[in-house]
Amino acid sequence: MxxxxxxxxxxxxxxxxxxxxxxxxxxxxxxxAPLLLRELAQLRQAVYRxxxxxxxxxxxxxxxQLIEATQVLHTEEAFAVFPFFxxxxxxxxxxxxxxxxxxxxLEEEYTRLFMTGPAGPLxxxxxxxxxxxxxxxxxxxxxxxxxxxxxxxLMLSPSLHELPDHVSVELEYxxxxxxxxxxxxxxxxxxxxxxxLERERTFLERHLGRWFPAFARNLKGxxxxxxxxxxxxxxxAFILHDLDLLPLLLETLEGVD
Amino acid sequence: xRSASFGERTLGSRRDRVAVLLCAEISxxxxxxxxxxxxxxxxxxxxxxxxxxxPDLCHNPEGLARILVGEGATRVVLGLCRRRYExxxxxxxxxxxxxxxxxxxxxxxxxxxxxxxxxxEATEKxxxxxxxxxxxxxxxxxxxPANVKPYLLSRLSRRSFLRFPPFGYRAVPSVERERxxxxxxxxxxxxxxxxxxxxxxxxxxxxxxxxxxSCGLCATACPLEAIxxxxxxxxxxEARVRAMLDPNTGNLQPRGILFACxxxxxxxxxxxxxxxxxxxxxxxxxxxxxxLAPLLMGARxxxxxPCPGDCPQGHEEIIQGRVRFCQELLERVGAxxxxxxxxPPLDRPPGRDGxxxxxxxxxxxxxxxxxxxxxxxxxRILLRILxxxxxxxxxxLEHPFSPLGIVEIQEDICTGCGMCGRTCPSKALVFEExxxxxxxxxxxxxxxxxxxxxxxxPEGERGAIRLRRGFDQKRLQEGKAVVYREAVARCVACGAxxxxxxxxxxxxxxLGNEDPSLQTVLTRYCTSCRSFQRAP
Numbered sequence: 001m002x003x004x005x006x007x008x009x010x011x012x013x014x015x016x017x018x019x020x021x022x023x024x025x026x027x028x029x030x031x032x033a034p035l036l037l038r039e040l041a042q043l044r045q046a047v048y049r050x051x052x053x054x055x056x057x058x059x060x061x062x063x064x065q066l067i068e069a070t071q072v073l074h075t076e077e078a079f080a081v082f083p084f085f086x087x088x089x090x091x092x093x094x095x096x097x098x099x100x101x102x103x104x105x106l107e108e109e110y111t112r113l114f115m116t117g118p119a120g121p122l123x124x125x126x127x128x129x130x131x132x133x134x135x136x137x138x139x140x141x142x143x144x145x146x147x148x149x150x151x152x153x154l155m156l157s158p159s160l161h162e163l164p165d166h167v168s169v170e171l172e173y174x175x176x177x178x179x180x181x182x183x184x185x186x187x188x189x190x191x192x193x194x195x196x197l198e199r200e201r202t203f204l205e206r207h208l209g210r211w212f213p214a215f216a217r218n219l220k221g222x223x224x225x226x227x228x229x230x231x232x233x234x235x236x237a238f239i240l241h242d243l244d245l246l247p248l249l250l251e252t253l254e255g256v257d
Numbered sequence: 258x259r260s261a262s263f264g265e266r267t268l269g270s271r272r273d274r275v276a277v278l279l280c281a282e283i284s285x286x287x288x289x290x291x292x293x294x295x296x297x298x299x300x301x302x303x304x305x306x307x308x309x310x311x312p313d314l315c316h317n318p319e320g321l322a323r324i325l326v327g328e329g330a331t332r333v334v335l336g337l338c339r340r341r342y343e344x345x346x347x348x349x350x351x352x353x354x355x356x357x358x359x360x361x362x363x364x365x366x367x368x369x370x371x372x373x374x375x376x377x378e379a380t381e382k383x384x385x386x387x388x389x390x391x392x393x394x395x396x397x398x399x400x401x402p403a404n405v406k407p408y409l410l411s412r413l414s415r416r417s418f419l420r421f422p423p424f425g426y427r428a429v430p431s432v433e434r435e436r437x438x439x440x441x442x443x444x445x446x447x448x449x450x451x452x453x454x455x456x457x458x459x460x461x462x463x464x465x466x467x468x469x470x471s472c473g474l475c476a477t478a479c480p481l482e483a484i485x486x487x488x489x490x491x492x493x494x495e496a497r498v499r500a501m502l503d504p505n506t507g508n509l510q511p512r513g514i515l516f517a518c519x520x521x522x523x524x525x526x527x528x529x530x531x532x533x534x535x536x537x538x539x540x541x542x543x544x545x546x547x548x549l550a551p552l553l554m555g556a557r558x559x560x561x562x563p564c565p566g567d568c569p570q571g572h573e574e575i576i577q578g579r580v581r582f583c584q585e586l587l588e589r590v591g592a593x594x595x596x597x598x599x600x601p602p603l604d605r606p607p608g609r610d611g612x613x614x615x616x617x618x619x620x621x622x623x624x625x626x627x628x629x630x631x632x633x634x635x636x637r638i639l640l641r642i643l644x645x646x647x648x649x650x651x652x653x654l655e656h657p658f659s660p661l662g663i664v665e666i667q668e669d670i671c672t673g674c675g676m677c678g679r680t681c682p683s684k685a686l687v688f689e690e691x692x693x694x695x696x697x698x699x700x701x702x703x704x705x706x707x708x709x710x711x712x713x714x715p716e717g718e719r720g721a722i723r724l725r726r727g728f729d730q731k732r733l734q735e736g737k738a739v740v741y742r743e744a745v746a747r748c749v750a751c752g753a754x755x756x757x758x759x760x761x762x763x764x765x766x767x768l769g770n771e772d773p774s775l776q777t778v779l780t781r782y783c784t785s786c787r788s789f790q791r792a793p
Contacts (some may be wrong), residue, residue, distance in 0.1 A: 080353045083405045089355070144302050237402040244407050244466055245424075252409060 021226060037193065037249075038185035042241065045178035047088075051235045052171035053188035054095075055125060057116075058106040070095050084237035091250065094227050106227065113219065113228055123219045123228075127165035130211035141165050149173060158181075167215065170208045171235075174200065194253055201246040209243045212236060273395050276307045276330035277387060278321070280337050287372035292379040298384055303505075306391060318347045325354035332360060332394035336387055338367035343412050347427045359404060359428045359487040360397035362390035368524030369534065378509065378530045384501075385507035385533060392500035393493040396537035400487040403431035406466045421750025428478050428487045428570035429469045433463045436483035443682035443708050449478030450575055451570065472570055473542030477630040480683040480705045494547065495628035501533040502555040513558040514551040516543050521564030528603040532560060541572035545579045545660050546635045548597045549586075550627040552642060553617055557608025557715070560601040578658035586639070589654060590646040592617075612750060616645045618776030632683055635660045636733050643730055655727030662706025663725045663732060664699050666740045670721040673697070673743045673757035677710035677722060687712055687737075690745060695757040697741035701732040716763075755783050 050073060053066055070092045079085045114125050124130075128141045145164040149155065152174065156162065159242035162169055177200045216236035223229035277299060280637070283290050307328040311320070322569075325333060333351055335342070348358040364386050384666055406429045432439075432446075440460035447455045447462065454468035455475060474775045476486040498514055500506060512531045519536040537543060548559050553646040563579055577599065593611030595601070602609070606640035626634060639661075641653065664677075664686060673695040678688025683702035689696050706726040714722045733740075735745045743757040755761065759779050768776060778787055 080349045081424065083358075083407075084402065085352050086355060086357065087402075240402040240406070241405070244677070247467060248407055248409070249406070 021081050036185070038182050041182035041185060043176050045175050045182060046073065047238055048171050048175035048178060051231070051238070053173060054231050054235075055166075055168045055171065058103060060103045063103055065104060067095055082241060083115070084234065084241050087230070087234040087237045091227075091230045094230040094255045109223070109226060109228065113222055122222045123215065125167040125215065126163060127167075127170065127207060127211050148203070148207075152176065167212070174203065174208060177203065194250065197246060197250055197253070200242075201250060204243055204246065206238070211240055212239050219255045258656065265645070271514060273331045274305055274307060274329050275303075275332040275334060275391050275394055276325055276328050276764070277334045277336065277391065277434060278314060278324070279308075279310045280311045280335075281312045282315065282338050283336065283366050286338055286367045288374070288376040288379065290366065290371050290383050292377060294380055295384055295387070303391070315342045318343050318350050321347065322353035323353065325356060326419075327748070330354065331356060332362075332391075332397065334362040334364065334387060334390045334394055336364050336366045336373075336383070337776035338365075340365040340368060349428060357397075357400055357487075358426070359400040360394060362394045364390050365482040365524075368629065370525070372585070373525035373528065374530050381507040381509045382530050382533075385509065385512075388503070388506045389497040389501040389533070389535075392496035394525050396490070396493040396496035398485065398488065398490055398738050400428065400485070401431055404428055404465070404485065404487050406469065406471070427471055429464065429466055429471050430473065430484045430486040432464065433483045433485055434461065436481045437462055437479075438481065438483070438682045442680050443707075443709055443712065445478050445480070445682060445705075446475035446484055449474045450571070461726055470538075470570065472539035472572075473537065474572075475546045477542050480631045480703075480707070482629060482631060486542075489542065491626065491628040491630060494535065495550075495626065497535060498556075499554060499630070500550065501535075504555065511606055511608050511612075512555070513555040513560055513601075514556045515560040515562055515601075515603070516540055516547065517562040518568075520569060526770075529606045531557075531606050532603055534562075539570055539572060540568075541570065541575040542636070543576075543579070544630045545583050545658070546578065546630065546638055547628055548583045549638050549642070550781075552596055552613045553627070553638065557606075557612050558601060558610075559597045560597070560603065560607070561597070561599045562603075563599065575658070575783040582656045582658040582660075585656060586654060589652050590642055590648050592642075592646060614646050617642070630660075632661055632685070632703050632705045639728060639730075640733055648730075651730045653727070653729045655725055657726060659727045660705060661701065661726075661728040661733075662702055662704040663729055664704055664710065664740070665723045665725070666697060666699070667721050667723070668743075670716050670719050671697070671741050672716055672721070672760035672763045673741060674715060674760060676713040676715065678708050680713045682707065682709060690754060693745050693747070693754070695741070695743045695745050696739055698737050700737040701729065702736065746780065746785050747779045750786040751783060753783040753785065755780070 050066070050069055051139055053062060056062060065155075073079075073092060079088055113123050114121050127145070128139055132139050132141050142164045146156075149164065152173075154173070156164060156169065158200075160169075177196055181196040181200065184196055213236055216232040219232035220229050223232070279292060279295070281292075284292055292310060295546055296310070299308055307330055309324055309328075311318075313322075314335065316398050333354075333356055335347070338455070342363065343407050347361070351358040351361055364383075366386070369386060370383045373379065374382060389503070405426045407426055410425045413526045430574055437443075439457050439462045444457060447457060451472070451474065452468045452470055454465045454470075456465070471486075473486050473489055476484040476489070478484075482491065501514065504510075509530055512533055515528075515532045515534045517534045517536050519538055519542050525532075525534075540561060543561075545684055548561070551559050561576060563576060567573070568576070580597055580599050583597040587596055588594045592614055595610045596608075596613055601607075602780075625637075627638065628634070662685075673688075675688030675690075675695070675697070678686045678697060681687070683703045683705055687698045687700075687702050706724060708724055710722055711724060712718055716722075743759050745757050746755045746761055747753065748755055756764075764779065768779075
């Protein structure tokens with residue numbers, strides 16, 4: 001998925017990693033094996049990145065890469081531990097079915113849902129539409145987010161042509177934080193790992209987690225049985241799970257001497 | 258409409274393929290069970306049930322997913338040797354089979370049957386308990402992501418630094434937006450929660466999962482069933498009770514239903530085999546109708562078994578109060594009060610100290626939902642009892658734990674503003690303006706005595722509205738009735754309604770010595786025409 005840069009560091013551009021090959025998700029089998037914090041962060045990073053790409057415009061190359069990624073992410077051993085497994089599996093099945101579809105149909109669907117409409121798009125993918133009472137596209141919320149990204153040393157990739165409160169940008173930022181968290185656990189930098197977890201929780205509670213359920217409800221209603229409806233269901237289950245999981249992780253880690 | 262399910266959503270019905278999986282070790286516990294007899298009985302009775310025995314299922318559930326997929330199961334019932342099992346791994350296996358684990362039913366056949374009774378009785382009781390669980394599994398309505406709460410299956414220690422123990426998930430209630438009326442001011446679930454886990458934000462009820470203990474009080478406090486608590490929905494509880502009381506299931510009589518706290522006793526011990534346990538996360542979630550309805554379905558008695566010692570959730574008063582209400586009601590209709598009892602003599606057969614009147618027992622005669630916590634169901638059950646056991650004179654029962662209420666409107670004080678009707682969550686009070694009249698209707702069979710109407714009444718301090726907790730047989734039978742009627746004044750300019758006459762009189766009285774011309778404008782013209790009128 002090299003062709004979907006979203007957030008970048010300076011001029012370099014932080015590109016989503018390959019979900020196959022060197023970045024394979026490897027989570028121990030079942031719940032009986034202990035789940036390393038590092039591996040948990042890696043899994044969450046992969047899911048956030050996958051979802052971020054899914055809510056971007058479905059260019060032919062991107063769709064092909066997403067379908068290819070489903071082969072790796074369809075690892076039941078890793079995901080069956082979590083309650084978002086069933087909607088996640090439905091999404092992956094649905095996405096693999098897209099191989100049969102013409103990309104142009106998906107593009108039309110994306111445009112119908114997220115881009116056009118007499119009173120704006122059917123399902124606005126921007127946080128401001130849900131959180132800002134004035135629904136200002138360049139209002140308080142995008143400005144807050146831009147500051148947040150900048151504080152993490154990130155800026156919006158110029159090639160994306162999107163606003164900071166687009167669903168994919170927020171999902172990609174969560175993926176970035178998960179990657180940082182994974183690196184902290186890999187280096188056994190305990191305090192750093194906890195600090196990043198706290199940052200993830202704060203971001204989810206203040207931004208993505210506050211509006212995504214409303215967006216998902218809207219999208220599920222507008223695209224029943226479609227790919228984006230399935231994506232909304234899976235992403236909502238995953239984000240709601242993260243909203244519960246992160247406080248649990250932090251509370252537990254605080255209790256460890 | 259229920260929200261999205263984790264599993265494939267199907268309505269609970271015979272179409273659901275239920276897999277009943279028994280741990281093979283049960284045969285070795287106590288006097289054991291006639292497992293082949295149980296399997297044969299199910300095969301003959303319910304072809305939609307897939308049956309298997311698995312060696313050491315309690316300890317090693319691996320391979321469960323393969324069997325469930327092979328059988329095409331959509332629901333799962335496990336019959337185990339003990340109450341504790343490999344919960345996390347079972348959830349994973351069930352999920353892998355594409356089934357929502359929150360709909361999983363587990364029966365402790367060891368503690369409740371094999372280790373408690375001789376083999377023939379244990380086998381009959383096992384059939385009944387399994388049939389109850391199959392019925393409950395079929396009635397499972399599905400769940401949503403909001404219904405799961407993660408918890409750690411073991412503690413994290415210094416030694417396990419950076420290694421994380423696995424998770425388990427338990428069910429928590431969720432609010433169904435389509436049914437909830439929090440936006441008009443209803444806060445019944447919020448008031449019912451003893452842990453402050455619920456709050457209303459921007460007209461929506463939000464659950465703080467970290468505070469929720471899954472006690473279920475909120476679910477049964479909502480008269481509109483807008484709170485879904487998977488595993489313990491009224492539909493599931495009713496399906497289980499009906500199945501356990503079905504005289505064609507198992508050869509054990511008499512039977513009683515025993516509502517037991519799941520934090521309490523784990524085995525049947527010295528219980529008479531006729532007591533059929535139904536475990537709840539908190540007994541306080543059981544509304545009085547759950548204690549009364551089984552008596553109309555063939556139960557000889559209903560027992561309530563709290564956990565030993567003090568209730569860890571501090572709900573003794575609620576549980577005792579609801580049982581006392583049922584007992585008073587039973588006494589009023591000439592039935593033994595002991596038909597519903599806390600801590601009944603469990604070593605004796607249910608109904609030993611008195612049985613429900615014979616006419617209460619027609620099997621299957623009670624149509625529709627009998628376990629809904631809404632007031633209409635309670636009213637229906639009450640009227641049914643009063644119909645089959647008519648008292649000498651009409652019953653009026655006031656009780657602090659009555660699930661029904663009676664609203665009285667003082668017509669000379671009420672101004673007909675309609676605020677109470679707009680706020681009432683169960684539509685017991687309905688306000689309407691029709692043909693020049695303001696009408697307030699009250700239906701006693703829909704009132705839960707929630708009191709939401711009291712604080713919104715602008716004339717509340719003057720006693721315009723009064724609420725009693727209890728029921729009045731006559732008013733229940735009467736159904737919806739007009740409790741306030743007042744003519745509405747019309748605009749002399751355009752003919753549009755202004756307000757009920759009594760409201761205008763009240764406004765005038767409050768204005769007192771204000772300019773008389775203002776009074777004329779207010780009482781003769783509607784809001785649209787007032788700005789164009791000049792007082793004479």
